[in-house]
Amino acid sequence: MSYDRGTPPTDWPGLEMADLTRLNDDIYFGWLANEPNPTFWHWCRALEGVPADQKVHDGCWVAARTSSHQLIAREPLHLEPSLLWKCCGLHGWVRNGRWASA
Numbered sequence: 001m002s003y004d005r006g007t008p009p010t011d012w013p014g015l016e017m018a019d020l021t022r023l024n025d026d027i028y029f030g031w032l033a034n035e036p037n038p039t040f041w042h043w044c045r046a047l048e049g050v051p052a053d054q055k056v057h058d059g060c061w062v063a064a065r066t067s068s069h070q071l072i073a074r075e076p077l078h079l080e081p082s083l084l085w086k087c088c089g090l091h092g093w094v095r096n097g098r099w100a101s102a
């Protein structure tokens with residue numbers, strides 16, 4: 001496999017991000033040019049074991065916007081309410097620039 005789990009893709013068309021920031025091994029966020037809220041990458045465990053030809057991209061990185069969340073602070077990042085990715089059930093808060101699992 002050629003993908004690198006430690007490097008979320010930042011070259012998907014329309015998802016070229018600035019300031020990619022690591023929250024933990026599974027969650028990163030970055031900033032799209034025209035959106036006030038961050039966009040997240042998470043390593044989706046629901047995709048582990050799915051054959052590569054059935055996925056959009058090698059590896060298990062999934063991008064998600066947070067446009068319905070309230071951006072309390074950009075630096076350090078604080079979003080409300082909690083983030084929940086239904087694809088795999090990953091759920092937690094980003095406060096004070098840190099991820100806290102729900």
Ligand SMILES: [Zn+2]
Binds near residue numbers: 042062085087089090
């Ligand atoms: Zn997921």
